[in-house]
Amino acid sequence: MSAAAAKPILYSYFRSSxxxxxxxxxALKGISYDLVPVNLIKDGGQQLAIINYLExxxxxxxxxxxxPKKRAQVRMIADHIVSGIQPLQNLSVxxxxxxxxxxxxxxxxxxxxxxxxxxxxHTAGRYCVGDEVSxxxxxxxxxxxxxxxFKVDMGPYPTITRINKALLELEAFKISHPSRQxxxxxxxxx
Amino acid sequence: MSAAAAKPILYSYFRSSxxxxxxxxxALKGISYDLVPVNLIKDGGQQFSAEYKxxxxxxxxxxxxxxxITISQSLAIINYLExxxxxxxxxxxxPKKRAQVRMIADHIVSGIQPLQNLSVxxxxxxxxxxxxxxxxxxxxxxxxxxxxHTAGRYCVGDEVSxxxxxxxxxxxxxxxFKVDMGPYPTITRINKALLELEAFKISHPSRQxxxxxxxxx
Numbered sequence: 001m002s003a004a005a006a007k008p009i010l011y012s013y014f015r016s017s018x019x020x021x022x023x024x025x026x027a028l029k030g031i032s033y034d035l036v037p038v039n040l041i042k043d044g045g046q047q048l049a050i051i052n053y054l055e056x057x058x059x060x061x062x063x064x065x066x067x068p069k070k071r072a073q074v075r076m077i078a079d080h081i082v083s084g085i086q087p088l089q090n091l092s093v094x095x096x097x098x099x100x101x102x103x104x105x106x107x108x109x110x111x112x113x114x115x116x117x118x119x120x121x122h123t124a125g126r127y128c129v130g131d132e133v134s135x136x137x138x139x140x141x142x143x144x145x146x147x148x149x150f151k152v153d154m155g156p157y158p159t160i161t162r163i164n165k166a167l168l169e170l171e172a173f174k175i176s177h178p179s180r181q182x183x184x185x186x187x188x189x190x
Numbered sequence: 191m192s193a194a195a196a197k198p199i200l201y202s203y204f205r206s207s208x209x210x211x212x213x214x215x216x217a218l219k220g221i222s223y224d225l226v227p228v229n230l231i232k233d234g235g236q237q238f239s240a241e242y243k244x245x246x247x248x249x250x251x252x253x254x255x256x257x258x259i260t261i262s263q264s265l266a267i268i269n270y271l272e273x274x275x276x277x278x279x280x281x282x283x284x285p286k287k288r289a290q291v292r293m294i295a296d297h298i299v300s301g302i303q304p305l306q307n308l309s310v311x312x313x314x315x316x317x318x319x320x321x322x323x324x325x326x327x328x329x330x331x332x333x334x335x336x337x338x339h340t341a342g343r344y345c346v347g348d349e350v351s352x353x354x355x356x357x358x359x360x361x362x363x364x365x366x367f368k369v370d371m372g373p374y375p376t377i378t379r380i381n382k383a384l385l386e387l388e389a390f391k392i393s394h395p396s397r398q399x400x401x402x403x404x405x406x407x
Binding site: 046047048049050052053056057068069071072073075076078079080082083084086087088093096104114115116118119 | 247248249250257259261262263264265266267269270273274285286288289292293295296297299300301303304305310313321
């Protein structure tokens, strides 16, 4: 009983796109939690498992459409970011790239965003899939933040850019933003 | 009506672990389909053709055409199959056990496989083998520990789940890259149990339409 009543604890790194996705989900669902800052999580990409668990145990507001085909589109977009882009430019991989780090990260993101831009042209409404915020959007905004950090030219991706802008206007995305975390360094604070 | 009646089409490469995951799911759920092979190496990689790119902008396998849509990303496909063909199920009923299944699947699908896929290995030149072994070793060390808490006969308890669909193909990759499986007894035991199941055998890389003669079972 007491385990169920205890506040959830999130181990989070302010700048980790993986942590940010989960912070957005918790904010959207109005789940209060204790945040324990960790400096660089060994990230194995398990945040979608966490977000799916939150979706099943706190169904409102929902992060997946009701229609199975639209749900498949949401998952496809989320998985593309979480498996197809982010792991290739995470910290442990970049360490291996030495001087080529920046170029490598830019190539991964560019290549991933080219595909994503095409897909979004078919699926997007106000957000990634139709007009409701979904798990795809929770993955998109943090990945765009990564792109900006690696100075990727966002010119070729108008749909990604438009959606990201709309997302950053939402309270849950603002409150969970890397620039506003307990462990955000002073020089990077909003 | 005719779109719904048409057989699903799976774009697959015999040796792609991501494709194998979906082949297992289709076999377990008894869904018959047509397989269109996409050779990731020939012709500079058939996934890069304009024709395939129009079908799947991500230029990867697998992709599944089903019910009038095309889905890519193996877990997105598997989740769709789970929702539209619920039996036999690939997720436990309890949300916490479901989270364990997803965590294991995500760890393999995001934390291990992408780091040793073809396009990354191309970049590694001579260091290819060493890089792949390191990715897999590091990922399997974590996975072995997780499985010691969650595993029964299979990855989570005693029912085959999405986690198992991801495990067997990743172990096949480990073997291809000559990773020493000694330190991972739980992974090894589960993999052995899985390979005895019909769905895992029939979908195996050694038994596909595009399996080269020298690698056929």
